[in-house]
Amino acid sequence: MITLHLHKSDLVGVPLGHHAADSIRDAILQGSLRPDERLVESAIASQLNLSRGPVRDALRQLALEGLVVIVPRRGTFVSRLDRADIREISTLRAVIEGLAARFLAVRRDQAAVDQLEECLNAMAEAGDADPVRFATFDLKFHETLVRASGHRRLYHSWANLRTQIWMFIRETRLGNLRSAEGTREFHQTIVRAIRAGDAAEAERAARHHSESTGPELEDYLTR
């Protein structure tokens, strides 16, 4: 039994289901909801002081993000990732980010490139000393990349993987599976290609980078 927290910015025009999804997502990320654990709609509804309707919406959204699995007429359960899942997420993510890098290289959007470099700087500052900050800007780099591609459907697809990507990045850093400096160099290669307008190289570099995180994690996360 755990306590879910309703986020601060309530009573705005945002559907209640969004807050519910945020709360449950945080609980899964934080680890207070464990894999295979059952999520009962009515229990969550009463913990969050709302009715089952918005909670159902939230669970649908989290299922879309891959954090939970809904079994019709049975219930909703927190996902458990096996090696195949990690492989799927990293390969899917890789082609999405690869295509995004290609689009961005073609667009020559200077403001976006600046943002990417801000992320690189923040990552350099954080280094190995502040892994969480490093990971935060690592994720922000990738989000900026896909968002600035101007490809809305691509961004939506990526956004649905975001939380699982975050888990990957976080664990890679906390588990010291790869040096911070090496990670940053990968990102720099991508930015260089984008700045040069080299679409093929941008795609290759982004895809290779994202895909390479998979094998590193397979042993670590499924341990």
Place this chain on the structure above:
Amino acid sequence: MITLHLHKSDLVGVPLGHHAADSIRDAILQGSLRPDERLVESAIASQLNLSRGPVRDALRQLALEGLVVIVPRRGTFVSRLDRADIREISTLRAVIEGLAARFLAVRRDQAAVDQLEECLNAMAEAGDADPVRFATFDLKFHETLVRASGHRRLYHSWANLRTQIWMFIRETRLGNLRSAEGTREFHQTIVRAIRAGDAAEAERAARHHSESTGPELEDYLTR
């Protein structure tokens, strides 16, 4: 004002929302619901003889598929595709099917290859004489490709694009934007690479094929 039809196989264990989604999807495909038209939950609910709950589920699903757009507190509207949308769909579809072809080439799943060739045969039979049958097996070819890749998330992503892909394939055929024989040859190139286990070539061929449909359609559909 149009009439929506509840599909035959009712009163089974399938959520009502699925039937509602099927009915609305058909109406959009058939053209009785036009782009920008507003979809009112209560109106659909009474036409389908059910309550707003399942209808809301259905609209969420159709929004995921890109057939409608939900504006919070405003309502749900049938999507209107512009050139950017067509470009987005064909490029996204292309990297998905490309990765699927790569996975399938590696798996060497003979049963799947057989299914692909059955589709090719059916397409050859239909030729230019039966465009709808040709398009049906064209779609089935691509669905089989992605499904047999064994990459579940890839298939889910593809499935969410399915209806729009179907629209593309159907219009390409009905508008005679490309010869049936040429289309079949494209598919054969993909199958050859998969049978040879040439992952790189399978990916290249599948991606190129899917992406090439975009520019052909841009003029036609947004006319």
Place this chain on the structure above:
DNA sequence: TTTCTGCAAACTGTTAACGGTTTTCCGTTA
């Protein structure tokens, strides 16, 4: 005529209750 203002109708977001299926638990039997 055109623009503004306020009211009424309509619609979405949310809630609470119902019905039927699934799960759990306990007593019985082998």
Place this chain on the structure above:
DNA sequence: TAACGGAAAACCGTTAACAGTTTGCAGAAA
């Protein structure tokens, strides 16, 4: 002791009603 069966509780899918916001329209003002 272990396996089975059935009743009771729990829970999901669905429905109907409520509340607040948005939209559309009618009449007033310019």
